[in-house]
Amino acid sequence: MQLNETHNPQLRSWVSSANTGKTDFPIQNLPFAIFRRAGSSETFRGGVAIGDQVLDLAQVADQALMSGLAQAALVAAAKPQLNEFMGMGRDAWSALREALSLALREGSPFVNELTSALIAQSEVEFDLPCQIGDYTDFYTSIHHATAVGSLFRPDNPLLPNYKWVPIGYHGRSSSIGVSGQSFRRPMGQTKAPDASEPSFGPCKRLDYELEMGIYIGRGNDFGEAVTIDNSDEHIFGMCLFNDWSARDIQAWEYQPLGPFLAKNFASTVSPWIVTMEALAPFRRPWHRDEADPQPLAYLDSALTREQGALDIALEVLIETEQMREQGELHSLARSNFIHSYWTVSQMVTHHTVNGCNMRPGDLLGSGTQSGPEQEEAGSILELTKGGKEPLSLANGEQRTFLEDGDAIILRGFCEAEGSARIGFGEVWSKVLPALNKK
């Protein structure tokens, strides 16, 4: 993916909060979300983050300041869901990005018109960015797969297919919520290893998963595969994604058809979608260790080798009830998406190679992005070695798994020499007590 003037690190915006060097949302980012004024009954519409503000795309679209493909893309992006815009494809996404970059740049002729379309991010609430027709979760961190595998199958942690197949499974779209989601601790069947029968009650091993979400852009027709070199046309952008997990329910139910109730009670996305074009400066060469099998031809290409990896720094933080009162957070782990064993393009290509059709707005989870080191683990299951080694938090509290009232925050950002730092904002979501404690 080529860099262009919108990536120029020298660009400054007339929105001064975009120029701090510390914001997640400088003019080089320009991520999309669906928003309205908090607590209002306004219609949700598309917005773009700039510094600490949201640019209201519906207001900008009404002013018809842009023209051609950029204006058409703007009108689509201003709707209450981004699906139509996502389905327009890369030329449209790029045209709107370029037009927004020009309009928000210092020296823009539209400062007066756009100033009235800015709303402080602190004053808005978000909706899901699009209708998610299907949600698929991958399993692309070999470090996570090995660590979790060794807990669920001590004699057989990493299965023989892992290094050949980008393992994935279908998840639940109805229970995906946007940052701010609170959900009840799930009830369910569990069976202790030494129990003769399962029992029913609230989950005792509640966990988060540090994932990236990937939104599909243009869809592919039923029966037509996306090739690895054409996959960029079909990938709109990325978000932070917390795929909540009930480990005790999972252990009892997951064989032979995979996780089900252990996962489908809640999953939470960050509001902002950072486009693949904004992420272009953070692409890195991708390679497979020589000791490992090389990918089959349909999953391999020169472009993948040159720039298949993405350098995205990730962090998980916890906010317990006690911390919330004190205004504190505790960092649980840092990792990076660059450790992913499979690339985003490989996920999309594999998913469609059998003719499976994707639709604009479909969501892929990357799987938990654990790094190679123990402190880079993307779940509490891994951090506590299966709940055996409790974590000590900075305020003196301890955790083996999550407790009622705990919130988990995921953050992510990209930094590189010669590029402006961009970020994903955050996703926050909180555990409520079970509805029916038996």
Place this chain on the structure above:
Amino acid sequence: MQLNETHNPQLRSWVSSANTGKTDFPIQNLPFAIFRRAGSSETFRGGVAIGDQVLDLAQVADQALMSGLAQAALVAAAKPQLNEFMGMGRDAWSALREALSLALREGSPFVNELTSALIAQSEVEFDLPCQIGDYTDFYTSIHHATAVGSLFRPDNPLLPNYKWVPIGYHGRSSSIGVSGQSFRRPMGQTKAPDASEPSFGPCKRLDYELEMGIYIGRGNDFGEAVTIDNSDEHIFGMCLFNDWSARDIQAWEYQPLGPFLAKNFASTVSPWIVTMEALAPFRRPWHRDEADPQPLAYLDSALTREQGALDIALEVLIETEQMREQGELHSLARSNFIHSYWTVSQMVTHHTVNGCNMRPGDLLGSGTQSGPEQEEAGSILELTKGGKEPLSLANGEQRTFLEDGDAIILRGFCEAEGSARIGFGEVWSKVLPALNKK
């Protein structure tokens, strides 16, 4: 579920083809579909089957012959998708059924008005009956689970959780099509047991699955479980469902997260949804063998014991290209939904017990409905004992798995002493050659 006058086997319709005693669609059935005139550019709209005709609900709704809840339900059912009608709940479904039964009965005052709203079924084409937000596949035939388990895991066919947990997993909604669907043989990774590495190519072990589909009616709120005794409010009706499967892809990919590309290339529903109210006369007592674990409390109730099972006779037929030219079919197997280890209400209750929210129009697959006898197997994998014993078809052809050009037809009907016979029509779908034979 109570019987009422709409179930009276003595009822006759002024549409004479409904009174043959052999049609799937007598006046006691009244199933819903979404249709338009074949080959036209008409708007799709709701229809009800009566004999060999479709009653065009959009035309009936415009005439405002009904009133109150029945008319409101009619207006919703006339739309291009049934989701709104499905979400109205049981009183609305019942009110419309009663009104349609009266209007289509001999002696109806509306014969003239409705005659103009009839279209021959042979002249229409169907769309999916609703937007399927999420699709979940269960695994409720213990005979199928044991037979398939013994092929995939000879030493461990039926896993310890099977008799406790209604096992299910999420499937793909985008690739679900309505009867008439043709799909390309999927490409994918497979690995022969004696091969050192996987290879990529067209599926060589393509299979069908004889399933029932269950459509959700009223949804449940995020975080709120559906109780077993309240589940009827949330279950709209049932259809025939062919969950196409690529057994060689499945064997290589399915551990540890379940089937993925082996299933998501195509699934096919019958056009007609038979409502739970129409199925009421075919409910039967449900019991669990004393030697087996009894269901946990949240999956058990007096109502389930009294009438949780459903007597639905099922049949799978094949139409090879050669048979198509001769106008022949070959029956592969007969089974019955009464063999299901878990009831429809148990599936819905289990699915939501962790707070997972269902939406109107969500689809549950029952899993392959194999009966206890070998000739009742609901997949060709079982009929050929894992592809080891080819089937001889009536016209002299043989099959181990499906070949290009083969179509599979599923049929289902209900018969009982003192009740009118009702049926599901059929679902037909066909295998096309792979796009890219490497």
